[in-house]
Amino acid sequence: MRRLSWFNAVSLTLGFAFLYIPMMILITYSFNAGKLVTVWSGFSTKWYGELFRNEAFLDAAWVTLKVAVMSSSIATVLGTMAAYVMVRAGRFPGRTLFSGMIYAPLVMPEVITGLSLLLLFISIGLDRGVLTIVLAHTTFSMCFVSVVVSSRLVTFDRSLEEAALDLGCTGFEAFRLVTLPIIMPAVVSGWLLAFTLSLDDLVIASFTSGPSSTTLPIKIFSAVRLGVSPEINALSTIMIGLVTIGVIGASLTSKRSIAKRQKDEQEAIK
Amino acid sequence: MKRFGLISVPYLWLLALFLVPFLIVLKISLSDTALSIPPYTPTLDLSQGWAGIREWWAGLDMENFTWLTEDDLYWKAYLSSLKIAIISTVLTLMVGYPIAYGMSRAPDEWRPTLMMLIILPFWTSFLIRVYSWKAILSNEGLLNQLLMNLGIIQEPLIILNTNLAVYIGIVYTYLPFMVLPIYSALERLDESLLEAAEDLGCSRFTAFWLVTFPLSRQGIVAGSFLVFIPAMGEFVIPALLGGSKTLMIGKVLWEEFFSNRDWPVASAVAVVLLLLLIIPIVLFQRNEEKQREAEK
Secondary structure, X not given: OXXXXXXXXXXXXXXXHHHHHHXXXXXXXXXXXXXXXXXXXXXXXXXXXHHHHOHHHHHHHHHHHHHHHHHHHHHHHHHHHHHHHHHHOOOOOOHHHHHHHHHHHHHOOHHHHHHHHHHHHHHOOOXXXXXXXXXXXXXXXXXXXXXXXXXXXXXXXXXXXXXXXXXOOOHXXXXXXXXXXXXXHHHHHHHHHHHXXXXXXXXXXXXXXXXXXXXXXXXXXXXXXXXXXXXXXXXXXXXXXXHHHHHHHHHHHHHHXXXXXXXXXXXXHO | OHHHHHHHHHHHHHHHHHHHHHHHHHHHHOOEEOOOOOOEEOOOOHHHXXXXXXXXXXXXXXXXXXXXXXXXXXXXXXXXXXXXXXXXXXXXXXXXXXXXXXXXXOOHHHHHHHHHHHHHHHHOOHHHHHHHHHHHHOOOOHHHHHHHHXXXXXXXXXXXXXXXXHHHHHHHHHHHHHHHHHHHHHHOOOHHHHHHHHHOOOOHHHHHHHHHHHHOXXXXXXXXXXXXXXXXXXXXXXXXXXXXXXXXXXXHHHHHHHOOOOHHHHHHHHHHXXXXXXXXXXXXXXXXXXXXXXHO
């Protein structure tokens, strides 16, 4: 076993301290009794109570969740198709443009994406609301899904698909019965990525939402723009908690499925 | 035929919701501001056929772009965004490289956990991570309390609402984007190369500098683009941590659009920003495709 040199140990410790201390502080102060967020005045969970009585936040949370589920699901289908096209379709007219449109949204400043989509919706006369946010979120998150899925497709052994075709599957059956189960972990992580991107997005949602469809990030942003608020600390703690459970759960599941696959493969070789 | 269907669905979606919107931005950037709904003129009226198109075409001009060069707010904002993006990319690299390096040297059984610890903040809300610094950096914030209690400073340091707070915010939020590509480049590194270098008389540092660093170049390039490009157009970080003196183009665009309701100028700002970013975006895409080829 390799041992960690002191230099690496120090840089890892400092690096992770930098990443985690701000969030720890945020969580700690969400249990602060006082209104001031920088002075500790005793343990209390009252801000959580306030939060759950705040209808505006609950409404916004519901809108956000709806948008995230819809946009990430559509984005997963479109993104998987796009990845399949990128990796398997070979040459076709307009391929360069297609790959450009897949990569550009990954790094496009959100203000530009938001502005351009808003101008599109206005020029075709589509009222801003849940639908427009879903369309906007689907468009940028499908590119992330496509990158995640295509990195799995690249390492995929194509002869498995060919075998399925030789055994009489149609192209779609081969995809459904052979390709899809193998790339499934990537498709699931693509969905999760799209889901979080949508939950998280402030800028694009601000441009594309209407008055009746305020999302949680928009709400949080307007609350914290002027200062720190203990209610937002409580909300942040809940969100961080959910994500932590989700990420740890997902990594345990994937570890188990990898272990199972390795065991299956070993038994198949025997 | 099926192949055609498979290609056309995502293709048409991206054309309609990614490319066409840009053409609209371009069109509106050439229009004039007006007190109407929508607040610009001329609008394309297809019901009048050719005459409508001709009239629309005649109404387009470069006035907004001339305006951008005349009012020094804009080019100052571009330059200042460029400066902030470059400095914070370099800072993120300086903070991120040792972490990625440490991760790649860590015992194998630690790596999945370290990897998860890097990815976890990336899954938590960007907005919340930026916001968490507000309570730390403010004048009566925790950093100042700590430093004053330790007797290091007498007067609180003014960090919040300055560019320094923006740098901290960008480094903090974009760190995983820098660490992950560098880590994946370092992880692939064949360690026998380092042993060979040391056998040939290199010190460990020279071996690092001559072997490890050049071989992690692709990761550095990818990570730097992933930080630099979004940092150029960043809005949330300067809006929450920066001060009134922090000029960033994302913020200018936002205010032009939402506060001044000047859509044509906001569109012109977006077009110029995109033109400035097109070179880094194309280089980024090349780098990604090269890496993909290498993986095949």
